[in-house]
Amino acid sequence: MKNRKIGKYEIIERLGRGGMAEVYRAYHANLDRYVAVKVMHKFLADDDEFATRFEKEAQNIARLKHPHIVQVYDFEYDNTTESYYMVMELIDGVTLKEYFAEYEQKGQPIPLEDALRISREAASALAYAHKSGMIHRDVKPANLMLDSKEGHRVVLTDFGIAKIVKGSQMTVTGGLVGTPAYMSPEQGVGETGDERSDLYSLGVIMFQMVTGHLPYDAETPLALIMKHLNDPVPSILELNPQLPKALDDIITRLMAKEPDERYASANELIDDIRQLEAMLTGDTTTINTTTPTKRQVLPKDTTSESDIDSPTLPIRKVVVQPKPTPIDEPKKPSAVILFGMAFIFALIVLIGGYLVGMNVGIFPSIFGTNANPTALSVVLVDETEEPTPSSTPQPTQTRAVEMTTEVPVVIIPSETPTYTLTPANTAPPTNTPRPTNTPRLTSTPTTAPTETLTLTPSQTFTPSPTPNMTLTVAVEQTATYAACIFDYAIIEQTPKDGREGGFFRTNSTYTRRLTLLNTGTCAWEVNTSLRFITGSGQSFGSTPILLREAVDVGATVEIEMVLRLPSVGSQEPLSGQWQLRTRGQLPIGEPITIRILVADF
Template sequence: MIGKILGNRYEIIEKIGGGGMALVYKAKCKLLNRFVAVKILRPEFTSDEEFIRSFRKESQAAASLCHPNIVNIYDVGNDENDIYYIVMELVKGKTLKQYIKERGPLKPEEIINIAKQIALALQHAHNNHIVHRDIKPHNILITDDGRVKVTDFGIARAVTSSTVTNTGNVIGSVHYFSPEQARGGYIDEKSDLYSLGIVIYEMATGRVPFEGESPISIALKHIKEDVTPPSLINPQIPKALEDIIIKATQKDQTKRYNSTKEICEDLEQALKHPAGNFVTFEEHDDSPTQVIPAIKDDELDMDDEYEHKKRKKTNRRIVLSAIVTAFILALLFTGGVFYLKDKFIVPEKHIPKLVGISFEEAQRNLETLGFKVEKVGEKNSSEYKKGYVMGQEPAAGEIRKAGYTVKLTVSKGPELVEVPNFKNKNINEISYMLDNAGLKEGVVEYEYNSLPVGVIISQSPKAHEKVSKDTGVNFVVSQGPEIKLILMPNLVGENVRDAKKTIETSGLKIGKIEERFDEKIEKDIVISQSFKAGSEVEENKVINLVVSKGPEEITQPSEEEELQMKSVSFPLFYDQAKQEEFVLKIVKIQNGVSTDVYSEVQHKSDSGKRITIKGRDKATIEIYFDNELITKREIDFETGKIE
């Protein structure tokens, strides 16, 4: 089949599953260029007209349904080689059966979520007069994003007012089908609800309620035996969810939920009130009229024989009971009534599950059943609310006579502790305070504040509040003052007066203003700034400026000044010169005035040449190679000392 193209459109790629009637393949639709699932009737059934009719009914029923929790049907067809197929949505995920096997019993919230989605799919089908008749975890897909999709309407059929399964043909999956399906009786929407109840049971306990050596023995258990209360298998199941399961799996169809809408409403309630007592059970004294088919299986004949023997035994018991009753009446007249009542008449009943419900409700339930109640203690609990039962003796499911005293332990609620005052403390130094108080650190958030970095600004819960032990305390912590960054304006070429205003209005501060002679730039014009224009600087940053003094007015020193000037001679080494020939420039800075005192072309081979300059008092000498500052020297012209 791999590589075959069906309907000149669907190329079979690989087998991905199979059921009792059909095989499922992954295929590619060449027309729409997408992957699809193709269900193909098994070859051994292609000559069986009854199976072909059933297969066609599947395609007709499923194609009429359109719901987010039902697998979409894209196309149906019949290949020339008697290959009957249905093209469906390819769902990425796994079956609910695989999901349960991997995880075991699911959490109540997850059970309710999945059950609601299945119920909504069934509601859509039932509204279209279609009964699925094969609801089981194998036919329920869980997508990768958690959505539930019901598939395989392989035995679904349109419902009429007289829908009865044909004699001898019991259709469905034996672990999940309803008693009426096992008997071959009248099937309606409530049959799907029974199967849904079994699916919920398996999600809650990790197993099906009935097992047997053969399919017929399992079918008989569906007819005769009540399901074991799921809380006896998994004590974590909430009361409300257990009640929903019990109601959905009633043997009598009239005692089950009337519609998917009703079970959806109870599932919603169970999510909000897990310990609630809102599920109502119908009581019917009379036996409802049922359609009983003729079942010809040998095993069911054995069951009829078993029933016949059982009735004979029952008749003998009735006769025996009548004799015993007469005997008891005689004893009552002779004064032995109270003794016999205690020994023979006191009924025995199952102890209900009481953990997780209020003490008052537990007391009412026990007294209704004829038991006595004793509160044996109260304990703190973070799991159970105050006033709710957290322990019982005997355990749920055990049998005791009426009048037995059931002992209950009641929750006092979580242990409360006082929250210390953490404000103005360092976040890194409070772990011991949390430990001593029985608390733990919660969410820590940071925000700008005038407080030092790491200091706690506020807390939640507040100081001195009473909270449950192990509560997380949330903190808001200072990360210091907020640093605002300012885009540095361009001040070069501006008048120094305007530059000062720009600095102040930009949120910056005026720093040192150095004045320097410049042959090309007018007086009071900014030559340079301490931070490059366009760069980001912190608010209130100090900005230094270099301002032009205009061209230097050079005057010839007088003879008297010449005589007062001293000469200083010092050698220069040209190791730092980058080229063989370069311009050597020496600038003298005295009293804030810069003067070029030497500018000549030099050769590296002239290294060690002594340069003589004149001046008075002290000055700074800057030495440039090709306009690159190499070094600065401090010269005292009076002493001739060079530093």
């Protein structure tokens, strides 16, 4: 899009790109003003409701006027590119993500004074937006700009984008909107989240700023989401004992698993940060830094944020409990975890059924084939803490979820009227001691010809290894895909593109070899394709190219394009655009443009 116009804005250069949009530096001649233009990817417009949602949310975003929120000037649809775009204030500076990288190179975290100021100003933006009824839902370092012209003023960007793209995102990925490393537990299980979800994400950013590390690390997006759901919040003092205990309390409260245990409002968080800043600068305000029996939040000050922030909302003071120690009684399952397991099972059914229908992917190898759908009633049992030897086993709470799925199930009857659910094509069981009171599948007679099975755990439930193996693999394949970022980089192409590649004879066969690197977060599946985009230029008689092998993250693949050049030459390179797409037709990165000089000689 370089050296062209979109609407009344002259495009100068591309500043960045993501899974939903590209951002350009542009110039508005009439106002003599440089702006940032965010152009939404064309595939989003395939959602029938996208136009309405875009206009509504863009109007809401444009109403936000706050020094720590990027100002939106205009929004429109461009007929030439068939894309919606949004015109915003151009911030001259770096993102917090880039600021992190500067300090990573030095091998140290961001200075505490800067970290607290950045956190407070970001919280100020959230307080104002929340008061206006706007939830961000994707607070992360890449969406926080530091304005170099105004003393690294924090500017929060991409407000409302998560909601604008939600319809299309739900359709193509299964419902997860956000960034797994900064996603709250409730967002990780498919809930939309509220103000407290934004505060959780800010808590993760604070943790990263003062320690130089993320609180959780994992190899896959799904594993990362599960850690946010289940793992205790690590203490910043374990990574840096010199940090204030009061700061550890703030971050622990922000990152509480249950939303009700977090700060009730961003203004409440601002109060605590201000008190901590006062303590560090030697203000007369005192804060109790001794180790209490329970983690106490900082005492609330009467100091309010400046007039640019919203007034304090009604709040409920929450005391953050210390990290749990083993107790005699099993822990009551969290409502978020219960819902999360139900959500994951739903993902397995929806996406798993689709893959089985295609007879591809991991599901056929696990379950085998079966022409008859089986109605399966499943009881979800939450994992509880292991009781101490002196404890008395207590029944765990369960939630029954009945699902009808076409995933084949092999039922092997035994000599007694009980049934065992056994995946096909699995390794033979090892000689391990059989757990006592393993789950039983009991037959429930009904008038329907299909038998309904009910999984009934006893009070001392111990899951058998085989069904757990199946669940783990299935969830990994579905929920991971839901959080994928697909992208590529061109490592090499022969011949070179455009004029660098030289002239080629008309009516000849032309071969272009591309070496592509998978720079996304997930592998490209078998049957990922490279297809010509109709109406974008010369197709050169190309046909879709399918990848016959999966391409892992960080791996390269060579694609050979055999094209037929036209019968008429040209002084300028002829061009065409091809789009790399997943098997499910999700775009991988931006289109690839091929330019060829064709001449008669």
